[in-house]
Amino acid sequence: MSEHIPVLLNEVLNFLDPSDGKIYFDGTFGGGGYSRAILEKADCSVIACDRDELVIPIAKKLHTEFPLRFSFFHSKFSDIKKVLAQQNIQKLDGIVLDLGLSNFQLEDESRGFSFKSKGNVDMTMGLCDETAMDIIHRCSEEQLANIIYTFSEERFSRRIAKNIKKNLRSIKTAEDLANAVRSCVRRTGKIDQATKTFQALRIFVNRELEELKIILNESLELLNSGGKIVVVSFHSLEDRIVKSFFKECGQQRCDFQIVTKKPIAPSEEEIEANPKSRSAKLRCLLRL
Numbered sequence: 399m400s401e402h403i404p405v406l407l408n409e410v411l412n413f414l415d416p417s418d419g420k421i422y423f424d425g426t427f428g429g430g431g432y433s434r435a436i437l438e439k440a441d442c443s444v445i446a447c448d449r450d451e452l453v454i455p456i457a458k459k460l461h462t463e464f465p466l467r468f469s470f471f472h473s474k475f476s477d478i479k480k481v482l483a484q485q486n487i488q489k490l491d492g493i494v495l496d497l498g499l500s501n502f503q504l505e506d507e508s509r510g511f512s513f514k515s516k517g518n519v520d521m522t523m524g525l526c527d528e529t530a531m532d533i534i535h536r537c538s539e540e541q542l543a544n545i546i547y548t549f550s551e552e553r554f555s556r557r558i559a560k561n562i563k564k565n566l567r568s569i570k571t572a573e574d575l576a577n578a579v580r581s582c583v584r585r586t587g588k589i590d591q592a593t594k595t596f597q598a599l600r601i602f603v604n605r606e607l608e609e610l611k612i613i614l615n616e617s618l619e620l621l622n623s624g625g626k627i628v629v630v631s632f633h634s635l636e637d638r639i640v641k642s643f644f645k646e647c648g649q650q651r652c653d654f655q656i657v658t659k660k661p662i663a664p665s666e667e668e669i670e671a672n673p674k675s676r677s678a679k680l681r682c683l684l685r686l
């Protein structure tokens with residue numbers, strides 16, 4: 399499996415500005431790129447979590463390098479309060495979230511995140527109640543169409559849901575699911591016809607938008623003054639949530655200020671070196 403290349407790493411560090419003695423929370427540990435860079439930048443502490451148990455060995459290795467300053471929890475970031483309580487920590491100086499999937503997850507055939515995958519229609523990142531296969535079986539055609547439309551704005555959602563339900567018995571792998579979508583959607587261009595449907599199912603299976611809303615709300619009371627929330631998102635549904643949440647905080651609470659009036663995007667050099675960074679957007683909020 400190829401390594402996960404951290405996206406917008408320099409920009410994340412510039413906004414977070416790690417300094418000695420401070421405590422940071424990395425809610426999306428992944429390959430550990432952000433956590434490591436924060437720990438190397440200053441004599442600070444990092445508490446990290448990830449819902450995917452696949453990253454535990456990476457976290458263990460980082461812990462052996464920074465035994466007193468790094469701790470990891472296999473947990474969802476919406477459980478931030480529980481995680482901090484276990485460490486007896488009440489306040490943080492920064493929270494960083496790098497949403498979406500790591501390379502490890504994308505390339506793990508058995509997860510079925512990629513529509514070329516011969517793996518199961520799973521799409522779980524970890525700590526989920528249902529797989530994507532459970533959902534396409536459990537939901538009615540109408541419910542499935544609503545999921546696809548709500549979480550990807552796919553305009554052919556009804557037609558796709560109908561075709562998935564019609565071919566349910568022959569859908570065994572992620573590739574079969576992608577073919578069921580492709581066979582009823584005619585679209586030209588570079589983007590695969592199944593992209594939106596896969597995005598929608600993944601977001602729904604992992605309750606990604608709820609997770610994000612919960613941690614954003616929780617984070618307000620957890621930040622010390624001068625503390626920042628830095629979020630890197632990869633699609634418009636997530637970015638919209640972050641943007642409007644930050645805007646509301648900036649308008650309604652005099653102790654919060656938006657640092658990034660416009661979202662920060664990767665440079666051309668970064669996109670060339672790591673095409674997966676293409677759609678990334680960084681936003682930052684400061685507690686005054």
Ligand SMILES: C[S@@+](CC[C@H](N)C(=O)[O-])C[C@H]1O[C@@H](n2cnc3c(N)ncnc32)[C@H](O)[C@@H]1O
Pocket residue numbers: 402403404405425426427428429430431432433447448449450453473474475476496497498499500523609
């Ligand atoms: C894009 S990767 C993070 C990469 C990391 N910043 C790095 O530099 O290596 C996203 C990670 O967040 C995790 N993740 C996504 N949603 C999560 C959630 N709600 N709670 C905890 N972890 C989550 C995924 O399992 C994945 O490992």
